[in-house]
Amino acid sequence: MSLGLPGHLVQRTLARAIARGAHWFALTCFSAAILSVSILALRTPELWITIVVVAVMAALLILFTRHRRIPLAVAYLLVGTIGVYVFTATVLGVPDVFPASNMFLVALPKMALVMVGGAGSTALAGVLWSTAAFLLAEAAAFLAIVGTTVPYRPDLFTLSTYLVLVGVMVLAGIDRRASNAAQPAIHRAVQDGANRQLRDALDTRAIALLNDTTVSQLVALSLAEPGALSPALKASLRDTLTTLHDTNWLADIDARTTTSPQPTVHEQAPTPSPAWRSSAVYTAVERCRDRGLKVEVTGDRDALARLDAGSDRDVGLAVQQCLVNVILHAGIDSAELSIESDRTTISLLITDAGRGFTESESASDRLGLRQSVRRRIEQLGGSVLIWSRPGAGASVRLTVPAETPSIKPKPTLPTHHTPVRPGSLNATPANATPAPRYPR
Amino acid sequence: MTRATPTPRRPRAPASASQQRLDPIGGLAAWPIAPVVALIVVTYAIAATVSRPHEIQIEELAVSAVVALIIAAAVLVWSARPDLAPFTRTRAIVVVALGLVAHVLAAASAWQYNGMIQDDFAPIGLGLLLLALAPFRPWKEILALGGISAIIVGATALVQAPFLGVRTPPALFAIIAMTQVLAPSLAAAAFSRQVVNSIHRWQTDARRAIRGRTEENRDLLAHEVVDHRVKNLGADVLPFLADVLERDALTAADVKRARSLAFQVRRVLVAEVDHTWLDDLIERERAALTERGLNPLCVIADPERRATAFDSDQRAAAGAILVALCTLKGFDPTSLVVQIDGSGPAPADTAQVTQAFGTRGALPAPATDTTTIAIVTAAQEQAAAQARTQAQAQAQLKPRSRSTGARAVDTITIQAGISLPPYQRRRALRPYLSVLRAVFSQVRVTSRHPLLTLEFDADRSGSNSTKGT
Numbered sequence: 001m002s003l004g005l006p007g008h009l010v011q012r013t014l015a016r017a018i019a020r021g022a023h024w025f026a027l028t029c030f031s032a033a034i035l036s037v038s039i040l041a042l043r044t045p046e047l048w049i050t051i052v053v054v055a056v057m058a059a060l061l062i063l064f065t066r067h068r069r070i071p072l073a074v075a076y077l078l079v080g081t082i083g084v085y086v087f088t089a090t091v092l093g094v095p096d097v098f099p100a101s102n103m104f105l106v107a108l109p110k111m112a113l114v115m116v117g118g119a120g121s122t123a124l125a126g127v128l129w130s131t132a133a134f135l136l137a138e139a140a141a142f143l144a145i146v147g148t149t150v151p152y153r154p155d156l157f158t159l160s161t162y163l164v165l166v167g168v169m170v171l172a173g174i175d176r177r178a179s180n181a182a183q184p185a186i187h188r189a190v191q192d193g194a195n196r197q198l199r200d201a202l203d204t205r206a207i208a209l210l211n212d213t214t215v216s217q218l219v220a221l222s223l224a225e226p227g228a229l230s231p232a233l234k235a236s237l238r239d240t241l242t243t244l245h246d247t248n249w250l251a252d253i254d255a256r257t258t259t260s261p262q263p264t265v266h267e268q269a270p271t272p273s274p275a276w277r278s279s280a281v282y283t284a285v286e287r288c289r290d291r292g293l294k295v296e297v298t299g300d301r302d303a304l305a306r307l308d309a310g311s312d313r314d315v316g317l318a319v320q321q322c323l324v325n326v327i328l329h330a331g332i333d334s335a336e337l338s339i340e341s342d343r344t345t346i347s348l349l350i351t352d353a354g355r356g357f358t359e360s361e362s363a364s365d366r367l368g369l370r371q372s373v374r375r376r377i378e379q380l381g382g383s384v385l386i387w388s389r390p391g392a393g394a395s396v397r398l399t400v401p402a403e404t405p406s407i408k409p410k411p412t413l414p415t416h417h418t419p420v421r422p423g424s425l426n427a428t429p430a431n432a433t434p435a436p437r438y439p440r
Numbered sequence: 441m442t443r444a445t446p447t448p449r450r451p452r453a454p455a456s457a458s459q460q461r462l463d464p465i466g467g468l469a470a471w472p473i474a475p476v477v478a479l480i481v482v483t484y485a486i487a488a489t490v491s492r493p494h495e496i497q498i499e500e501l502a503v504s505a506v507v508a509l510i511i512a513a514a515v516l517v518w519s520a521r522p523d524l525a526p527f528t529r530t531r532a533i534v535v536v537a538l539g540l541v542a543h544v545l546a547a548a549s550a551w552q553y554n555g556m557i558q559d560d561f562a563p564i565g566l567g568l569l570l571l572a573l574a575p576f577r578p579w580k581e582i583l584a585l586g587g588i589s590a591i592i593v594g595a596t597a598l599v600q601a602p603f604l605g606v607r608t609p610p611a612l613f614a615i616i617a618m619t620q621v622l623a624p625s626l627a628a629a630a631f632s633r634q635v636v637n638s639i640h641r642w643q644t645d646a647r648r649a650i651r652g653r654t655e656e657n658r659d660l661l662a663h664e665v666v667d668h669r670v671k672n673l674g675a676d677v678l679p680f681l682a683d684v685l686e687r688d689a690l691t692a693a694d695v696k697r698a699r700s701l702a703f704q705v706r707r708v709l710v711a712e713v714d715h716t717w718l719d720d721l722i723e724r725e726r727a728a729l730t731e732r733g734l735n736p737l738c739v740i741a742d743p744e745r746r747a748t749a750f751d752s753d754q755r756a757a758a759g760a761i762l763v764a765l766c767t768l769k770g771f772d773p774t775s776l777v778v779q780i781d782g783s784g785p786a787p788a789d790t791a792q793v794t795q796a797f798g799t800r801g802a803l804p805a806p807a808t809d810t811t812t813i814a815i816v817t818a819a820q821e822q823a824a825a826q827a828r829t830q831a832q833a834q835a836q837l838k839p840r841s842r843s844t845g846a847r848a849v850d851t852i853t854i855q856a857g858i859s860l861p862p863y864q865r866r867r868a869l870r871p872y873l874s875v876l877r878a879v880f881s882q883v884r885v886t887s888r889h890p891l892l893t894l895e896f897d898a899d900r901s902g903s904n905s906t907k908g909t
Contacts, residue, residue, distance in 0.1 A: 003643045004463035004875075013638040021574070021631035025623045032619035039609050097608060104558035104616045111623075157558075164480070164568075171473060182764070182871030183465050187646070189760035193752050194654040195661070196717050202658075202665045207709050210669055214677055215709070218702035221684065226692045229684070237685045244670060244678060371713050 003190055004183055014172040015121055022118020022165065023065045026111070030058040033108040037091065050090045053083040054109060061112070068119055073129065080113040081136040088144035101145045102153035110137040110158040117165060123173020127166050134162045201379060205314075208372040212317065213240045215368075216324055223328070232291055275305035280316020281348065285337060288323040294334035295323065303341035306402040314376045315348065315400055321372035322350040322396050330354025330394065345382075346402045353393040373398070453640035458632060459575045460526055462639040464874035467525065470575035474520035477572035478513035481565040485509045485542075488561035494553075501549035505542045509565050512538035516572055522870060523885075525877045527576035535573075536585045539566040540592055547596045555605040557613045558620075563593045567624035574628035575635070582632055586625020594618040672708060677701055718747040718778065721759050725766045729773045736773040744786035746850045753879045754898055758852060761872040761894070765856045768868055772890070775857030784848020784900045848900040849881070859890040 005013055033054045041047035057080050064072040087109050092098055098106075114137065117130025137158065145152050217240045224233060276282055281304055285295050307315060319337065326335045332354035340347045373396065374384045382400035453462070460467030485506050489496070496502045512535050518524065519531035543562030547554070554560070570586050597617035601610035670678075680701065684694055722738045729736035750758065762778070765771060858865055865887075873894075877883045880896035887893070 003646050004465045005639055005642055009638075009642060010466065010469075013635060013642075016638065017631045017634040020634040021627035024630040025627040028619060028623040028626050032615050032623075036612050036615050039611055039615075043609075097606070099606065104620070105612070108619070164571075167476065168473070171476070172470075182760075182875075185764060185872075186465075186756060186760045186875055189756040189763065190752070191650050191653065192721075193717070193755045193759065194650050195657060196720055197752070198654050198658060199661050199665065200717070202662050203669075203712070206665050206669045207712060210673070210705070211709060214673060214681075215702055215706050217681060218677070218698045218705065221690065221698035222695055222702055224690055224695065226690045226695060228689050234685065234688070237681055241678070241681055241685065244673075371709070375713075 003187060006183055006187070011122065011173070015123075015126070018126070018169060018172060019065075019068070019119040022115040023061065025118075026061055026113075026115035027058065029108045029112040029115075030054055030061070033087070033105070033112075034058075036105050036108075040091075040094065040097075044094050047090060047094065050087045053086045057083045057109060057112065064116075064119065073116055073119065076116055077113070077129075077133055077136060080109070080116075080133070081140045084109050084113060084137050085140040085144045088141045089147055092145060092148040092150045095149075098150055100153040101141075101148075101150050102155045102157075104157055106141070107155050107157035107161075110134075110141060110155065111161045113137045114158060114162045114165060117169065120169070123169045126169040126173075130162060130165055130169075134158065204371065204375050204379065208317065208321075208376055209243075211368060211372050212321060212324070213243055216328070219328055236291070273302055276301040279304035279307070280312045281319050281337075281339075282316075284316045284320035284323065287320060288327065291324075291327055293323060293327050296334070296336045297339070298336070299339035300341045301339055303339060303346050303402070303405075306341070306346065306405055307400065308403070311380050311400060311402070314380055315346075315398065318373045318376045318398055319348060319350065321368055322398075325368055326350070326352045326354060329357070341402065343404050344401060345399050347397055347399045349395060349397045351393065351395045356388045356390045356392050356394050369396075453636045455580060456578055457636045457640065458527075458578050459635045459639065461878055462636060462643065464525065464878040465871045466639070467575055467878075468522050468871060468874045471520050471522055473575065474517050474572050477568050478517045481513050481568050482510050485561045485565055488559065489546075492550075492555075492559070495550040495555055497551060497553055498549050501545050505545035505549060505562065508538050508542035508545060509562065512536075512542060512565075512569060516569060520572070520576060522874055525874055527573075529577070529581060532573055532577050532581065532585065535569055536566070536589060539569050540589060542566075543593060543596065547600060551600075552603040554600055554603065557597050557600065557604065557617050560617070563617050563620040566593065567621045570621065571624035571628045574631040577632065579629040579633035579636070582625060582629040586622060586629065590618040590621045590625070593621050672712075673705065677705060714745060716742065716745055716747040717750075717755055717759075718742060718780075721762060722776075722778065725763065729766060734773040736776075738773075738776040739778070741777070741779040741781075744780075744782070746780040746782050746786060749850060749900060750898060757872075757875045757879045758854075758896075761869070761876060762854065764869065764872050765854070765858070765892075768858055768860065768865075770859040770865075770890075772857035772859065775855070775891070777853075777855040779853045779855075780850060782848065782850035782900065784850070850898045850900055852880075852896055852898070854894045856892055857890045858892050862887065862889070865892065 034051055037047050037050045037054070041051065057076070060072070060076045060079055064076050088101075088106050091106055092101060092103075113133045114130055116133045117126045117128075120126025120129050138155070141155065142152070217237060220233060220236065224230070229237070279301075282301075285297060289295055304312065304315075323335060323337075326332065330352045332352055335350060335352040338349045338351070340349070369384075369386070377384050377398050377400060380400050382398060385397045385399075386394070387397075388394035458467075459470060489502055489506055515531065515538060516535045519527050519535065539562070543560075543566060546560060546562045557563075566589050570582060570589065573582050573585070594614040594617055597613040598610050601613050604613065680694075680697065684690065718740055722740055726736045726738050762776075766773075766776065860868070873883060873885065876894075876896055881899050882895075882897040884895040885892070886895075
């Protein structure tokens, strides 16, 4: 991850984290103190009071960690000071156990008290709170020690804990990043990357579409015989020009689900189910049939309904490109499309018995499959596999992820071969959601 | 009974996350904690050893203990150095292990003569070393290391209990010693956890915001792309098509012209498809440099389009340093060279069977790769689909098994001439390098004034570029 914290969040984040660390330090001290005095209390029952004192301090600290408010901090400080006094006086009051006052056990509640500073919202506030706690704790402990027979020795544990905490807070408080331009630059780079990614996705689609329209059109013209234009060629030329002149073609594609049905419709096939007819693959097949290709469709056609609008559109365009390739290059007028599905994916296999091809011969001409088919499908998280050999036809398998079916789709029309209808020009059914204007 | 809609939980930070990993620039700011702690630990160890000569029975052991702790502190400082980031788990274990060795040696040196547990330098030193891990290691790891250390320290205290000068139950000594290790460890773990969660939360929000901003630009970008494409199509194609449609007839010249236009357009489109984010980026920087009145010459050598395999973090980090280099004072605009090469297979986009349905009239030729190009005969029956699926599975398996054998690495090399004093150059690039170190597996910086060479590796063998934790 490269998106670090921006300058204005650094202080607050570090302050919170230091507070959390300080509280855990304090709670560990309290736990150790309770455990230790409990063991000692087995022999010296008057120590039970210290357990109560430490427990009250710990409870206040937990309350304070939940609600970081000044009155609670003040309460913790005052109760803690009294607690330190009682704890020190009672523990050191046990005769003949501790040789001097500077015992780690005695320092435990003091260290915990100093940790109140960790909750300061700024470094300065933290240092002030800690200093107050340190002075109060040391004063209380001194008064308590004076009342016992144990000789006074300075307590280095509390002092060094205090110094380390103050050091950490000061270190975190010095914002050495304020003048640093790197973090915004990284942020900008991430934003740029996201923009570029979207742009690339749009561009991929644009190039694929241009390939589908313009290049296909030019190729079709270059293959046509001189003379009058055939009606199919004329229609597709008109379609290409309308598509390209409409400058919103990228945006239009997104609006597949909201486009109104095309006006030139007349119902034709009695069998296809609504799910199949509303898919873009159906539209693609119909368009290629309009261009004279016999397409045999088999398999689980209704599974296509599991694709969302965007995937459906892209799969439709990819299938169309594969079929257009058959029309242009395979030298045969029939192809087969079979649809298979499992719980997570849908596979479409486009097979023809035409000329076939090898890898090497397509090096300079790889746009169609690469851009219009492979890139599209890969953008959907799917995969494309191609089998072909010159003279032995070609198969392209498109596999795309699909929503898991909530109800098992009806196995309608399995292996039912839709009759080929060469003359069914503009045969988009009435209730189909047509794909946007893209050419045949 | 109605139920409130549950609020979606924020995604949790990965378990291996640390402040340094998630926010490399923040990790850079936190690094002084390591030398400061090291200094305290070493000073205290020496002072404590010198001030208690009467307790030490075997001087050699006492000296070795101090030396071990000094080495531990040195390893800590070395590991935390920003140019050697990230702080790996191995380094953390070495630091703590050396601290434990120091503790055992110190205890052995004063065997039977140790007056008090509480003034032993090793447990406190160990605790401080663990505290210094907070910005660099994930909280669970700090907790585990702290726990193990505490158990060992507690056990040594129990063993020494019969010989100590204070008459209290032995468990008390164990508690005291363990607290000295556990309190700082828990503090460090809590700090690490809190800071990682905060950064992760910010990153999630920031990414969402970036996505939002990008989506806002969608229409604009779509427009730009369409404009660019239509313009690129040239003034020829559309009028030509319109003309043919109007005439409603094709001449032999039209056919010839259609063929040549198809070839041209396709060539342009293929070139555009080969464009990567790196080309875009360099192009933009080139334009910016030209705008500043310079005469830039920026070279990209990425013949296999390996740049496409970089993930978004790697793109952002590499992009940021390229922009930083180009805008740095003293940058020689004719010197920038970016090169990507790698040991693994090139990104799928070009490596696999990316062939169009070839040119017309393909010549029959034997298939070159019988595994990936299976023969598909005419009019496939439904039953044959099963066999095809198996062939497909095998074809997919083959490249994968090949890539797991050797470690596939893409190396990006950036070379630039920068006539700045080394100190200033280092200071300007340090934050960017810290980010690079967080997203690439290895970053090497070499410099022969004024030429600066940055090399970094991106692992391609795994699913992501996660480095050894």
